[in-house]
Amino acid sequence: MSLNKAVMLLKIIFILTAATSIQGKVYHPSYIDEASTFASSSEYDYIVIGGGTAGCPLAATLSQKYKVLLLERGGSPYGNPNVTQMQNFHISLMDTSPDSPSQPFVSTDGVINARARVLGGGTCINAGFYSRASPSFVKSVGWQEDFVNDSYRWIERQIVHCPNLAPWQAAVRDGLLMAGVSPFNGYTYDHVYGTKVGGTIFDKSGYRSTAADLLSAANHTNLRVLLRATVLKIRFDQSGSRPKAVGVLFKDENGNHHLASLNVGEGKSQVIISAGAIGSPQLLMLSGIGPKSHLKAKKVPVVLHNKFVGKGMADNPLNSIFIPTKKQVKQSLIQIVGITKYGSYIEASSGFSQSSKSISYHHGIMSAEAGQLATIPPKERSFEAISSYIEKKVKKKIPIEAFRGGFILSKIAGPNSKGHLKLIDTNIDNNPEVTFNYFSDPFDLHRCVKGIETIAKMVHTSHLLNLTNDDDYSMKMLLNISVDANINFIPKHFNDTSSLEQFCKDTVITIWHYHGGCQVGKVVDSDYKLLGVDGAMVVDGSTFLKSPGTNPQATVLMMGRYVGVKILRERLGSEAGV
Incomplete structure (x- = not known):
């Protein structure tokens, strides 16, 4: 079955199971419109490009005192x-249609990834885990700690x-502690060494809150x-000594072009890229800011070199071990994390949302399809190659225990x-060429090995063995599946460093934590203002040196x-009122 056919099948099932929740016109709050309703006569104090994880809270906050356009x-x-x-978490990540909330891309490293394409950004398609940055990160960025804590709250x-x-999460928690990732820090948002329960943007019924919900506070x-x-691009006035952002050119859902302009009267208005x-x-590159050559x-046309x-550009590399159980386990995304002192984080997910095996297959091992299940070398991976591989060599040979x-x-x-x-072309709808160079630094590979070794210790703890009901059940099942289906469920030798290193390279996938591209000190200053131009800022994860x-x-x-x-x-000083 081709990837397109698989996606179509999932869409049909989705329509049948979810039709009652999407009957009639989709609800929009009154301040949300389609792009084609735009009237170009208006001017704005701030134009925020990108209604995602950073863009929504930013626009909501600025609107308290100023006129804001969020695109x-x-x-x-x-x-x-x-x-x-x-329960539908993996479906949106699989959907490759033009109106999907995620847009897939494959890095030159051969790792399949996804970009958000929906109001609310990555908070709409991620696994929901919520955990604050470490105090050392806050200090290194130069943020004010009390102000940071107020913003988190x-x-x-x-x-x-x-x-x-x-x-499953409780078993992983206890397995982490027995494997030495201690102490247990309970339920906390704070970044502290040991094992903890973090927050989530899913409520107790499994309903997702998103960054878009923060717009209700605007x-x-x-x-x-x-x-x-x-x-399509930021518009700059180049008549002065420095280029100055004055607005943006964008297209609507019908392909028609519109100009949105800043109110430049006070000279403090900004185009903010998020x-x-x-x-x-x-x-930035399509707007003429980037490497001249x-x-x-x-x-x-070059505006600024x-x-x-x-x-x-960097992405936190992910590797994982699948543990089959004799009974179905409840679905869970990320709830527990083990924060180690050697620089790896241990997390977990489990279960399936549907009783249908076809849905369970795609839901339960979506991540593995891009990594562990594929003995296709990373450089040769693509959507088509992996889909074909799974259909011909893997799916028919995997026993039900793998689900x-x-x-x-x-x-x-x-x-x-x-x-x-790098740009591939000048079409904003197309993904650029992205290279992350996973494990090119030996220390990263060393940390991956340490992480897999910790998982090996966890697998043999009583808490996880209680779910498999047999001291050697997990290892035997993993090995049998690997032999029968010719896949990379586990390293061949847990005690062999070179084997673990190869496992890390062969099975690397993403956890969607890519960052960089507009880094502080190189593309923006410490206040996130674009270097070399006026009236433009970048506020998102592209500015980070580390995730x-x-x-x-x-x-x-x-x-x-x-x-x-x-x-x-x-x-506004004291008149800001925030």
């Missing part, structure tokens, strides 16, 4: 069960919940949100390995609020 290239999360329901009051701990008389508004680690450097080769745009169980994940914190981003915390969404959400309040206080 989102995707659609609405409301009324889409693939976004709002935890603003987010947490609105969209963060305490999880109902699933049995001053709606000052806020305009446009869906399916794809920004398009993510892929979208922000791509948009690269822009000229793509026939993009900056050789660092698109540089410093019962959970994953234990190990990821590298702040990899030293770095890559780059914050165990999972970045909490800090990117906080960042949007933090920068918004900082702007208001700098402009």
Whole structure:
């Protein structure tokens, strides 16, 4: 079965199971419109490009005092069960249609990844885990600690919940402690060594809150949100000594072009790019800011030469071990994390959302399809190659036990390995070329090995063996599946460093924590203002040198609020009222 046919099958099943929740017109709050409704006569104090994890809290905050236009290239999360329901988590990641909330891309490393394409951004398609950055990260960035904590709390009051701990998560928690990842720190948002329960943006019924929900806290008389508004480029006035952003050119859902202009009267209005680690450097280049030789080769008029745009791209590499169980385990996404002192984080997921084997197959091992199940070398991976491989060589040979169980994940914190981003063409709808250079730094590979060794210890603890009901059941089943289906469920030799290193390289996948491309000190200053031009900022994960915390969404959400309040206080002082 081809990938397109598989996606179509899932869509049919989705329509049959979710039709009652999407009957009639999709609900939009009054401040949200389609891009085609835009009237170009209006001017704005702030134009925010990207209604994602940072863009939504940023726009909501700025609207308290100023007129804001928020442009989102995707659609609405409301009324889409693939976004709002935890049980459908993997479906949106598989959907490759033009109106999907995620846009897949394959890095030159051969790792399949996804970009958000929906109001709410990555908070609409991720696994929901919420955990703050470490104090050392906050200090290294230069943020004010008390101000940071206030901004975190603003987010947490609105969209963060305490999880109902699933049995698999409880077993992983206890397995981590027995494997030496201690102490147990209970339920906390804080980044502390040991094992903890983190927050989640899923409520107890499995309904997802997103960054889009933060827009409800905006001053709606000052806020305009446009869906399916794809920004083509930032417009600059180049008549002065420095280029100055004056507005943006965007297209609507019908392909018609519109100009949105800044109110330049006070000279403090800004175009703020919050398009993510892929979208922000791509948009800067298409607007004429980037390496001069690269822009000229793509026939993009140069506004400002900056050789660092698109540089410093990194992604936290992920490797995982699947543990089959004799009985079905309850579905869970990320709830527990083990924060080790050697620089790896251990997390877990489990179970399936549907009783149908076809749905369980795609839901339960979606991540593994891109990594562990594929003996295809990373450089040869593609959607088509993996789909064909699974259909011909894997799916028919995997026993039902492979659909019962959970994953234990190990990821590298702040990899030293770095890559780059380049334009393939000048079509904003197309993904650029992205290289992450996973494990090119030997220390990253060392940390991966340590993480897999920790998982090996966990697998043999009584807490996980209780779920398999047999001391050697997990290992035997993993080995049997590997032999029968010719797949990489586990390393061939847990005690052999070279074997573990090869396992890390062969099975590397993503956990969607890519960052860089518009880094502080190289593309923007410490206040996130674009270097060399006036009237433009970048506020998102593209500015990070390292991904914050165990999972970045909490800090990117906080960042949007933090920068918004900082702007208001700098402009209004005590009158800011925030």
